[in-house]
Amino acid sequence: MSTSTQQSTLVARSGGRTSGETGAYPADLSLGVTYARDDAYATLAQMTYLRDQGSASLRDAESILRDLEHGQDALLLSSGMAASVAVFQALPAGSRVVVPEIMYFGLTRWLREFGGVQGLDVVEVPNGDLDALRDAVNAAPTALVWLETPANPTWLVADVAASAEIAHDAGAVVAVDNTVATPVHTQPLELGADLVMHSCTKYLNGHDDVVAGALVTADSDAPLWQRIRLQRQLGGAVPDAWSTYLLVRGLRTLVARMRWASASALTIAEHFADHPAIERVAYPGLATDPGHAVAARQMRGGFSGMLSLFVRGDVEPSLGVARGTRLFLRATSLGGTASLVEHRFTFEGPRSRSPRNMLRLSIGLEDPADLVADLEQAIEGARVR
Numbered sequence: 307m308s309t310s311t312q313q314s315t316l317v318a319r320s321g322g323r324t325s326g327e328t329g330a331y332p333a334d335l336s337l338g339v340t341y342a343r344d345d346a347y348a349t350l351a352q353m354t355y356l357r358d359q360g361s362a363s364l365r366d367a368e369s370i371l372r373d374l375e376h377g378q379d380a381l382l383l384s385s386g387m388a389a390s391v392a393v394f395q396a397l398p399a400g401s402r403v404v405v406p407e408i409m410y411f412g413l414t415r416w417l418r419e420f421g422g423v424q425g426l427d428v429v430e431v432p433n434g435d436l437d438a439l440r441d442a443v444n445a446a447p448t449a450l451v452w453l454e455t456p457a458n459p460t461w462l463v464a465d466v467a468a469s470a471e472i473a474h475d476a477g478a479v480v481a482v483d484n485t486v487a488t489p490v491h492t493q494p495l496e497l498g499a500d501l502v503m504h505s506c507t508k509y510l511n512g513h514d515d516v517v518a519g520a521l522v523t524a525d526s527d528a529p530l531w532q533r534i535r536l537q538r539q540l541g542g543a544v545p546d547a548w549s550t551y552l553l554v555r556g557l558r559t560l561v562a563r564m565r566w567a568s569a570s571a572l573t574i575a576e577h578f579a580d581h582p583a584i585e586r587v588a589y590p591g592l593a594t595d596p597g598h599a600v601a602a603r604q605m606r607g608g609f610s611g612m613l614s615l616f617v618r619g620d621v622e623p624s625l626g627v628a629r630g631t632r633l634f635l636r637a638t639s640l641g642g643t644a645s646l647v648e649h650r651f652t653f654e655g656p657r658s659r660s661p662r663n664m665l666r667l668s669i670g671l672e673d674p675a676d677l678v679a680d681l682e683q684a685i686e687g688a689r690v691r
Protein backbone atom coordinates (compact mmCIF):
# COMPACT_ATOMS: atom_id res chain seq x y z
CA MET A 307 0.00 0.00 0.00
CA SER A 308 1.42 3.38 -0.93
CA THR A 309 2.00 5.89 1.80
CA SER A 310 0.26 9.23 1.68
CA THR A 311 3.69 10.80 1.12
CA GLN A 312 3.83 9.10 -2.25
CA GLN A 313 0.26 10.20 -2.83
CA SER A 314 1.16 13.82 -2.20
CA THR A 315 3.91 13.54 -4.81
CA LEU A 316 1.48 11.93 -7.24
CA VAL A 317 -1.19 14.60 -6.87
CA ALA A 318 1.23 17.54 -6.81
CA ARG A 319 2.31 16.43 -10.27
CA SER A 320 -1.30 16.02 -11.49
CA GLY A 321 -1.63 16.96 -15.12
CA GLY A 322 2.13 17.45 -15.22
CA ARG A 323 1.95 17.26 -19.00
CA THR A 324 3.20 20.29 -20.92
CA SER A 325 1.81 21.37 -24.25
CA GLY A 326 3.84 19.83 -27.08
CA GLU A 327 4.11 22.92 -29.26
CA THR A 328 4.93 25.61 -26.68
CA GLY A 329 5.85 23.77 -23.50
CA ALA A 330 3.05 25.62 -21.69
CA TYR A 331 2.48 24.28 -18.19
CA PRO A 332 -0.16 23.25 -17.32
CA ALA A 333 -0.82 21.85 -20.78
CA ASP A 334 -3.29 23.83 -22.90
CA LEU A 335 -6.89 22.94 -22.22
CA SER A 336 -8.20 20.84 -25.08
CA LEU A 337 -11.77 21.88 -25.84
CA GLY A 338 -12.21 19.90 -29.06
CA VAL A 339 -15.14 17.51 -29.28
CA THR A 340 -14.26 16.00 -32.64
CA TYR A 341 -10.98 14.76 -34.15
CA ALA A 342 -9.79 15.33 -37.70
CA ARG A 343 -8.64 12.46 -39.89
CA ASP A 344 -5.57 12.59 -42.14
CA ASP A 345 -5.38 12.36 -45.95
CA ALA A 346 -5.71 8.59 -45.77
CA TYR A 347 -8.85 9.03 -43.65
CA ALA A 348 -7.05 7.54 -40.64
CA THR A 349 -7.44 8.85 -37.10
CA LEU A 350 -4.32 10.42 -35.58
CA ALA A 351 -4.59 9.02 -32.04
CA GLN A 352 -7.49 6.60 -32.45
CA MET A 353 -9.84 9.33 -31.33
CA THR A 354 -12.98 10.31 -33.22
CA TYR A 355 -15.43 11.96 -30.84
CA LEU A 356 -15.27 13.10 -27.21
CA ARG A 357 -18.14 10.97 -25.91
CA ASP A 358 -16.69 7.84 -27.49
CA GLN A 359 -13.05 7.86 -26.36
CA GLY A 360 -12.75 10.86 -24.07
CA SER A 361 -10.12 13.58 -24.58
CA ALA A 362 -6.48 13.96 -23.55
CA SER A 363 -7.58 15.99 -20.49
CA LEU A 364 -10.19 13.40 -19.56
CA ARG A 365 -7.58 10.65 -19.79
CA ASP A 366 -5.17 12.70 -17.64
CA ALA A 367 -7.77 12.96 -14.90
CA GLU A 368 -8.61 9.26 -15.21
CA SER A 369 -4.99 8.15 -14.92
CA ILE A 370 -4.54 10.19 -11.71
CA LEU A 371 -7.68 8.67 -10.17
CA ARG A 372 -6.63 5.18 -11.27
CA ASP A 373 -3.21 5.59 -9.65
CA LEU A 374 -4.59 7.16 -6.45
CA GLU A 375 -6.88 4.14 -5.98
CA HIS A 376 -4.33 1.58 -7.20
CA GLY A 377 -6.72 0.39 -9.88
CA GLN A 378 -6.25 -0.86 -13.43
CA ASP A 379 -8.55 1.63 -15.10
CA ALA A 380 -10.73 4.63 -14.28
CA LEU A 381 -13.63 6.44 -15.92
CA LEU A 382 -14.69 10.01 -15.33
CA LEU A 383 -18.42 10.71 -15.52
CA SER A 384 -20.52 13.85 -15.37
CA SER A 385 -21.52 13.47 -11.69
CA GLY A 386 -21.18 11.14 -8.74
CA MET A 387 -24.75 10.00 -9.34
CA ALA A 388 -24.01 9.32 -13.02
CA ALA A 389 -21.09 7.15 -11.87
CA SER A 390 -23.22 5.22 -9.35
CA VAL A 391 -26.09 4.75 -11.77
CA ALA A 392 -23.72 3.56 -14.53
CA VAL A 393 -22.82 0.58 -12.31
CA PHE A 394 -26.45 -0.38 -11.64
CA GLN A 395 -27.42 0.13 -15.30
CA ALA A 396 -24.59 -2.13 -16.45
CA LEU A 397 -26.00 -5.09 -14.49
CA PRO A 398 -28.17 -7.68 -16.24
CA ALA A 399 -31.94 -7.20 -15.78
CA GLY A 400 -33.24 -9.03 -12.72
CA SER A 401 -29.95 -8.67 -10.82
CA ARG A 402 -30.09 -8.82 -7.05
CA VAL A 403 -28.17 -6.02 -5.37
CA VAL A 404 -27.43 -5.59 -1.67
CA VAL A 405 -27.08 -2.03 -0.43
CA PRO A 406 -26.70 -0.42 3.02
CA GLU A 407 -29.74 1.03 4.80
CA ILE A 408 -27.91 4.33 5.28
CA MET A 409 -26.06 5.74 2.30
CA TYR A 410 -26.03 8.81 0.07
CA PHE A 411 -29.70 9.80 -0.09
CA GLY A 412 -29.67 10.41 -3.86
CA LEU A 413 -28.79 6.77 -4.52
CA THR A 414 -31.44 5.51 -2.08
CA ARG A 415 -33.94 7.65 -3.98
CA TRP A 416 -32.75 6.50 -7.42
CA LEU A 417 -33.05 2.85 -6.40
CA ARG A 418 -36.56 3.47 -5.06
CA GLU A 419 -37.68 5.33 -8.19
CA PHE A 420 -35.85 3.39 -10.91
CA GLY A 421 -34.47 0.16 -9.36
CA GLY A 422 -37.72 -1.67 -10.07
CA VAL A 423 -37.99 -0.29 -13.62
CA GLN A 424 -34.43 -1.54 -14.26
CA GLY A 425 -35.57 -4.95 -13.02
CA LEU A 426 -33.25 -4.83 -10.01
CA ASP A 427 -34.09 -6.68 -6.83
CA VAL A 428 -32.79 -4.26 -4.17
CA VAL A 429 -32.10 -5.65 -0.69
CA GLU A 430 -31.10 -3.33 2.16
CA VAL A 431 -28.96 -4.45 5.10
CA PRO A 432 -28.00 -2.51 8.25
CA ASN A 433 -24.64 -0.73 7.77
CA GLY A 434 -21.65 -2.65 8.99
CA ASP A 435 -23.67 -5.74 10.03
CA LEU A 436 -21.58 -8.59 8.59
CA ASP A 437 -24.04 -11.33 9.67
CA ALA A 438 -26.91 -9.54 7.93
CA LEU A 439 -24.72 -9.12 4.84
CA ARG A 440 -23.85 -12.85 4.85
CA ASP A 441 -27.53 -13.82 5.18
CA ALA A 442 -28.50 -11.41 2.39
CA VAL A 443 -25.92 -12.59 -0.16
CA ASN A 444 -26.56 -16.25 0.62
CA ALA A 445 -30.36 -16.00 0.45
CA ALA A 446 -30.30 -15.81 -3.38
CA PRO A 447 -27.70 -15.29 -6.14
CA THR A 448 -26.45 -11.71 -5.75
CA ALA A 449 -24.73 -9.67 -8.48
CA LEU A 450 -23.52 -6.67 -6.49
CA VAL A 451 -22.80 -5.57 -2.95
CA TRP A 452 -22.67 -1.76 -2.62
CA LEU A 453 -20.85 -0.24 0.37
CA GLU A 454 -20.39 3.32 1.53
CA THR A 455 -17.95 4.08 4.35
CA PRO A 456 -18.06 6.28 6.35
CA ALA A 457 -21.71 6.47 5.27
CA ASN A 458 -23.34 9.83 4.67
CA PRO A 459 -24.81 11.37 6.86
CA THR A 460 -24.21 9.45 10.11
CA TRP A 461 -20.71 8.15 9.27
CA LEU A 462 -21.38 4.49 10.03
CA VAL A 463 -18.34 2.42 9.13
CA ALA A 464 -18.29 -0.73 6.97
CA ASP A 465 -15.43 -3.24 7.17
CA VAL A 466 -14.49 -3.35 3.47
CA ALA A 467 -12.13 -6.36 3.72
CA ALA A 468 -14.57 -8.53 5.69
CA SER A 469 -17.54 -7.47 3.53
CA ALA A 470 -15.61 -8.19 0.33
CA GLU A 471 -14.71 -11.67 1.54
CA ILE A 472 -18.36 -12.45 2.32
CA ALA A 473 -19.53 -11.03 -1.01
CA HIS A 474 -16.86 -12.81 -3.04
CA ASP A 475 -17.62 -16.15 -1.37
CA ALA A 476 -21.17 -15.69 -2.67
CA GLY A 477 -19.97 -14.67 -6.16
CA ALA A 478 -20.96 -10.99 -5.88
CA VAL A 479 -19.00 -7.97 -7.10
CA VAL A 480 -18.18 -5.31 -4.47
CA ALA A 481 -18.41 -1.58 -5.15
CA VAL A 482 -17.49 1.07 -2.57
CA ASP A 483 -18.56 4.73 -2.53
CA ASN A 484 -15.26 6.23 -1.32
CA THR A 485 -16.34 9.87 -1.62
CA VAL A 486 -16.02 10.70 2.07
CA ALA A 487 -12.83 8.82 2.97
CA THR A 488 -11.07 9.63 -0.34
CA PRO A 489 -8.07 7.53 -1.42
CA VAL A 490 -5.99 9.57 1.02
CA HIS A 491 -7.64 7.80 3.97
CA THR A 492 -8.96 4.53 2.47
CA GLN A 493 -8.11 2.48 -0.59
CA PRO A 494 -10.98 0.02 -1.06
CA LEU A 495 -9.36 -1.88 -3.94
CA GLU A 496 -6.40 -2.72 -1.69
CA LEU A 497 -8.92 -4.05 0.81
CA GLY A 498 -10.49 -6.40 -1.74
CA ALA A 499 -13.23 -4.33 -3.40
CA ASP A 500 -13.71 -4.62 -7.17
CA LEU A 501 -14.95 -1.10 -7.92
CA VAL A 502 -14.59 2.31 -6.31
CA MET A 503 -17.00 5.16 -6.94
CA HIS A 504 -16.37 8.86 -6.24
CA SER A 505 -18.36 12.02 -6.31
CA CYS A 506 -15.48 14.20 -7.56
CA THR A 507 -17.80 17.13 -6.78
CA LYS A 508 -16.68 16.75 -3.16
CA TYR A 509 -13.12 16.37 -1.84
CA LEU A 510 -11.41 15.35 -5.09
CA ASN A 511 -12.13 18.70 -6.72
CA GLY A 512 -12.54 20.34 -3.35
CA HIS A 513 -13.53 23.87 -4.41
CA ASP A 514 -17.33 23.67 -4.87
CA ASP A 515 -17.11 24.55 -8.56
CA VAL A 516 -17.29 21.18 -10.37
CA VAL A 517 -19.88 18.42 -10.63
CA ALA A 518 -18.20 15.17 -11.67
CA GLY A 519 -17.95 11.52 -10.72
CA ALA A 520 -15.56 8.64 -11.20
CA LEU A 521 -15.31 4.89 -11.16
CA VAL A 522 -12.10 2.90 -10.70
CA THR A 523 -11.77 -0.84 -11.30
CA ALA A 524 -9.40 -3.45 -9.93
CA ASP A 525 -9.78 -5.43 -13.19
CA SER A 526 -10.01 -3.61 -16.51
CA ASP A 527 -10.92 -6.87 -18.30
CA ALA A 528 -13.92 -7.65 -16.11
CA PRO A 529 -17.06 -7.98 -18.25
CA LEU A 530 -18.97 -5.65 -15.90
CA TRP A 531 -16.30 -2.96 -16.39
CA GLN A 532 -16.61 -3.25 -20.17
CA ARG A 533 -20.39 -2.81 -19.81
CA ILE A 534 -19.85 0.26 -17.58
CA ARG A 535 -17.51 1.75 -20.22
CA LEU A 536 -20.14 1.20 -22.88
CA GLN A 537 -22.78 2.63 -20.57
CA ARG A 538 -20.83 5.89 -20.28
CA GLN A 539 -20.17 6.04 -24.02
CA LEU A 540 -23.78 5.38 -25.04
CA GLY A 541 -25.54 6.78 -21.98
CA GLY A 542 -23.46 9.90 -22.54
CA ALA A 543 -22.61 11.04 -19.01
CA VAL A 544 -19.21 12.47 -20.03
CA PRO A 545 -17.91 15.56 -18.19
CA ASP A 546 -17.01 18.67 -20.17
CA ALA A 547 -13.43 19.88 -20.65
CA TRP A 548 -13.62 22.79 -18.20
CA SER A 549 -14.87 20.61 -15.34
CA THR A 550 -12.15 18.10 -16.11
CA TYR A 551 -9.52 20.84 -16.03
CA LEU A 552 -10.77 22.21 -12.71
CA LEU A 553 -10.87 18.71 -11.24
CA VAL A 554 -7.23 18.08 -12.13
CA ARG A 555 -6.30 21.43 -10.62
CA GLY A 556 -8.20 20.60 -7.42
CA LEU A 557 -6.55 17.20 -7.18
CA ARG A 558 -3.11 18.81 -6.86
CA THR A 559 -3.88 19.84 -3.29
CA LEU A 560 -5.99 16.80 -2.32
CA VAL A 561 -3.56 15.29 0.18
CA ALA A 562 -2.78 18.61 1.90
CA ARG A 563 -6.49 19.49 2.09
CA MET A 564 -7.51 16.10 3.50
CA ARG A 565 -4.84 16.18 6.19
CA TRP A 566 -5.96 19.64 7.33
CA ALA A 567 -9.71 18.93 7.18
CA SER A 568 -9.39 15.57 8.96
CA ALA A 569 -7.23 17.00 11.74
CA SER A 570 -9.70 19.89 12.24
CA ALA A 571 -12.70 17.54 12.24
CA LEU A 572 -11.10 15.45 14.98
CA THR A 573 -10.44 18.58 17.07
CA ILE A 574 -14.06 19.71 16.65
CA ALA A 575 -15.48 16.21 17.33
CA GLU A 576 -13.42 15.95 20.52
CA HIS A 577 -14.47 19.42 21.65
CA PHE A 578 -18.20 18.64 21.38
CA ALA A 579 -18.05 14.98 22.51
CA ASP A 580 -18.87 15.91 26.14
CA HIS A 581 -20.71 19.16 25.51
CA PRO A 582 -23.90 19.70 27.56
CA ALA A 583 -25.89 20.89 24.51
CA ILE A 584 -24.83 17.95 22.35
CA GLU A 585 -26.40 14.52 22.81
CA ARG A 586 -23.88 12.74 20.61
CA VAL A 587 -21.15 13.36 18.06
CA ALA A 588 -20.94 10.93 15.14
CA TYR A 589 -17.34 10.74 13.94
CA PRO A 590 -15.36 7.52 13.39
CA GLY A 591 -12.22 9.20 14.68
CA LEU A 592 -13.60 9.35 18.23
CA ALA A 593 -12.52 6.37 20.35
CA THR A 594 -16.11 6.13 21.64
CA ASP A 595 -17.63 5.91 18.14
CA PRO A 596 -19.15 2.48 17.36
CA GLY A 597 -17.20 2.35 14.07
CA HIS A 598 -13.86 3.40 15.56
CA ALA A 599 -12.19 -0.02 15.83
CA VAL A 600 -12.83 -0.87 12.17
CA ALA A 601 -12.08 2.69 11.04
CA ALA A 602 -8.76 2.70 12.91
CA ARG A 603 -7.75 -0.47 11.05
CA GLN A 604 -9.08 0.55 7.67
CA MET A 605 -8.43 4.29 7.51
CA ARG A 606 -5.00 5.83 7.38
CA GLY A 607 -3.79 9.27 8.32
CA GLY A 608 -7.18 10.55 9.47
CA PHE A 609 -10.92 9.95 9.46
CA SER A 610 -12.08 12.56 6.94
CA GLY A 611 -13.60 15.98 7.54
CA MET A 612 -17.25 14.94 7.96
CA LEU A 613 -19.01 14.71 11.31
CA SER A 614 -22.52 15.12 12.67
CA LEU A 615 -23.71 16.76 15.87
CA PHE A 616 -26.92 15.54 17.51
CA VAL A 617 -28.23 18.64 19.27
CA ARG A 618 -30.31 18.08 22.42
CA GLY A 619 -34.00 18.39 21.59
CA ASP A 620 -35.96 17.92 18.39
CA VAL A 621 -35.88 19.79 15.07
CA GLU A 622 -36.06 23.33 16.46
CA PRO A 623 -32.88 23.58 18.61
CA SER A 624 -30.74 22.03 15.88
CA LEU A 625 -32.18 24.41 13.27
CA GLY A 626 -31.56 27.22 15.77
CA VAL A 627 -27.87 26.32 15.91
CA ALA A 628 -27.67 26.19 12.10
CA ARG A 629 -29.37 29.60 11.85
CA GLY A 630 -26.91 31.11 14.33
CA THR A 631 -23.63 30.19 12.62
CA ARG A 632 -21.59 33.02 11.15
CA LEU A 633 -18.66 31.13 9.64
CA PHE A 634 -20.32 27.86 8.67
CA LEU A 635 -22.29 28.33 5.45
CA ARG A 636 -25.82 26.85 5.63
CA ALA A 637 -25.67 24.73 2.49
CA THR A 638 -25.68 21.16 1.25
CA SER A 639 -22.71 19.31 -0.31
CA LEU A 640 -19.35 18.65 1.33
CA GLY A 641 -15.62 18.55 0.84
CA GLY A 642 -14.91 22.17 -0.18
CA THR A 643 -12.62 24.74 1.42
CA ALA A 644 -15.49 26.49 3.27
CA SER A 645 -17.16 24.71 6.20
CA LEU A 646 -20.82 23.85 5.69
CA VAL A 647 -23.62 23.04 8.11
CA GLU A 648 -26.71 21.19 7.00
CA HIS A 649 -29.91 20.01 8.65
CA ARG A 650 -30.33 16.88 6.55
CA PHE A 651 -33.84 16.15 7.79
CA THR A 652 -35.07 19.48 6.38
CA PHE A 653 -33.16 19.00 3.14
CA GLU A 654 -34.38 15.44 2.54
CA GLY A 655 -38.04 16.03 3.35
CA PRO A 656 -40.70 13.76 4.82
CA ARG A 657 -39.17 10.47 3.55
CA SER A 658 -35.86 11.30 5.20
CA ARG A 659 -34.17 8.70 7.37
CA SER A 660 -31.91 11.34 8.90
CA PRO A 661 -32.29 11.98 12.63
CA ARG A 662 -34.44 15.07 13.31
CA ASN A 663 -31.90 16.72 15.64
CA MET A 664 -28.81 16.10 13.52
CA LEU A 665 -26.55 18.73 11.98
CA ARG A 666 -24.12 17.50 9.36
CA LEU A 667 -20.85 19.41 9.29
CA SER A 668 -18.39 19.51 6.43
CA ILE A 669 -15.18 20.84 7.92
CA GLY A 670 -13.24 23.04 5.54
CA LEU A 671 -9.86 24.68 5.72
CA GLU A 672 -10.55 27.50 8.20
CA ASP A 673 -8.76 27.60 11.55
CA PRO A 674 -10.39 24.89 13.70
CA ALA A 675 -10.47 27.20 16.75
CA ASP A 676 -12.59 29.68 14.76
CA LEU A 677 -14.99 26.89 13.80
CA VAL A 678 -15.33 25.70 17.40
CA ALA A 679 -15.97 29.29 18.54
CA ASP A 680 -18.59 29.76 15.81
CA LEU A 681 -20.48 26.63 16.87
CA GLU A 682 -20.22 27.60 20.54
CA GLN A 683 -21.74 31.04 19.93
CA ALA A 684 -24.50 29.50 17.76
CA ILE A 685 -25.33 26.97 20.51
CA GLU A 686 -25.32 29.77 23.06
CA GLY A 687 -27.64 31.87 20.88
CA ALA A 688 -30.02 28.95 20.26
CA ARG A 689 -30.39 28.40 24.04
CA VAL A 690 -30.20 24.64 23.70
CA ARG A 691 -30.95 22.81 26.96
Ligand SMILES: *Cc1c(COP(=O)(O)O)cnc(C)c1O
Pocket residue numbers: 385386387388410412454458483485486504505506507508517518519640
Ligand atom coordinates in the same frame (compact mmCIF):
# COMPACT_ATOMS: atom_id res chain seq x y z
C1 LIG B 1 -22.47 13.91 -3.23
C2 LIG B 1 -22.36 12.45 -3.06
C3 LIG B 1 -22.75 11.58 -4.08
C4 LIG B 1 -23.35 12.07 -5.39
O1 LIG B 1 -22.45 12.84 -6.12
P1 LIG B 1 -22.87 14.02 -7.15
O2 LIG B 1 -21.58 14.45 -7.72
O3 LIG B 1 -23.59 15.07 -6.36
O4 LIG B 1 -23.78 13.40 -8.16
C5 LIG B 1 -22.58 10.23 -3.87
N1 LIG B 1 -22.09 9.75 -2.69
C6 LIG B 1 -21.73 10.56 -1.69
C7 LIG B 1 -21.19 9.97 -0.44
C8 LIG B 1 -21.86 11.94 -1.83
O5 LIG B 1 -21.51 12.74 -0.81
